[in-house]
Amino acid sequence: MTTRIHEILKKYPSELLTEWLAAMATSGVRRDALMKEAELREQCAEFLRLLTQATEHGNVTDTSSTGYHGVREMLDRLSRARSLQGFSPSETATFIFSFKQPVFERLRRELASQPELVTDELWNITVLLDKLGLYTTEVHQRTREEVIVRQQQEMLELSTPVVQLWDRIVCLPLIGTLDSGRTQTVMESLLQRIVETGAEIAIIDITGVPTVDTLTAQHLIKTVTATRLMGAECVISGIRPQIAQTIVHLGVDLAGVVTKSSVAGAFNWALRRLSQTVAQPSSRGAAGKA
Incomplete structure (x- = not known):
């Protein structure tokens, strides 16, 4: 047949x-x-x-x-x-x-x-x-x-840009949920950027992260640990009141991790840590122009 x-x-x-x-x-x-x-x-x-x-x-x-x-x-x-x-x-x-x-x-x-x-x-x-x-x-x-x-x-990589804010200071703004796969991408992007820029301080901003559970907190701690192994200090900014309460309620240990409520606060801390300052425009120069 x-x-x-x-x-x-x-x-x-x-x-x-x-x-x-x-x-x-x-x-x-x-x-x-x-x-x-x-x-x-x-x-x-x-x-x-x-x-x-x-x-x-x-x-x-x-x-x-x-x-x-x-x-x-x-x-x-x-x-x-x-x-x-x-x-x-x-x-x-x-x-x-x-x-x-x-x-x-x-x-x-x-x-x-x-x-x-x-x-x-x-x-x-x-x-x-x-x-x-x-x-x-x-x-x-x-x-x-x-x-x-x-x-x-590709979208994940685009959603985790590492921005250089200042000399030796980089910032990683996070938006959305932080799962295991994204954590790996975040760490790779951040560590690579630290090497490229010679950064000594990395700011991880979680203002755009809607909720923080135990798993999310563990991912943040892993990222902080990996950053320290690269010889850089890590600051977590965007700690809102409800997130702070959640972290305390979950019993997550963030001892030894610098946290700030905003990127501005973290940036100011980083400048002081590096003994740097941002000069205000001179009022005398402004008056002369007037």
Whole structure:
């Protein structure tokens, strides 16, 4: 039974390709705005060639076998590309499912004198194409998930900018929830910036952090510890009354950690720590200009 399918694929490649493209055109699944006809034809021709090779030996429905390596590799590339181009999972899978119509017709014609084989052959090709269609959906979904994770990571990096406020003073404003993944990114960004600027004091501002629980406090302590290991002092600013009460209620030990209610307070502390001052504009100079 497996050789009949292979023989048909090998005997009618051009006819199957033409009928396949026509089936996709009439079904309305083509997206000419996203893919040109020449590119689609090339993909269909490559799939037919690889499928013909794969069905030559062994169980035609065993798509996990080494014989189907080329087919899987091609569908992997196709599904990833279509996912990035904007095709939906169903549109990507229909690339395979739409091949059923032309190959079914060919099987019926070739086996017209052997009706007892038609059902078995149709079942084999149905199982085969269904497996390959589902495989494209799985790859498409994985690609989307990878894109989402990458975008989340990029947004995370953008949401944790380390700003140099003054000579040897940097500030890391935090906004939103501080979880384990973000803590790692925060520490890496802060430590890298300390190395680049030679900072001696790092201000971590949590004004934009809505709530502080035990886990969040532990993440802050880890960041403070890592900063100290780099030879820099760490100040936590943005300690609001409700956050202070929460920290006390949770029994979180922030002993030895400098805390301030605002960035301005932390900045003033940092200047004094470094024996630096910010001079006010001279009133005499202002009067002379007047």
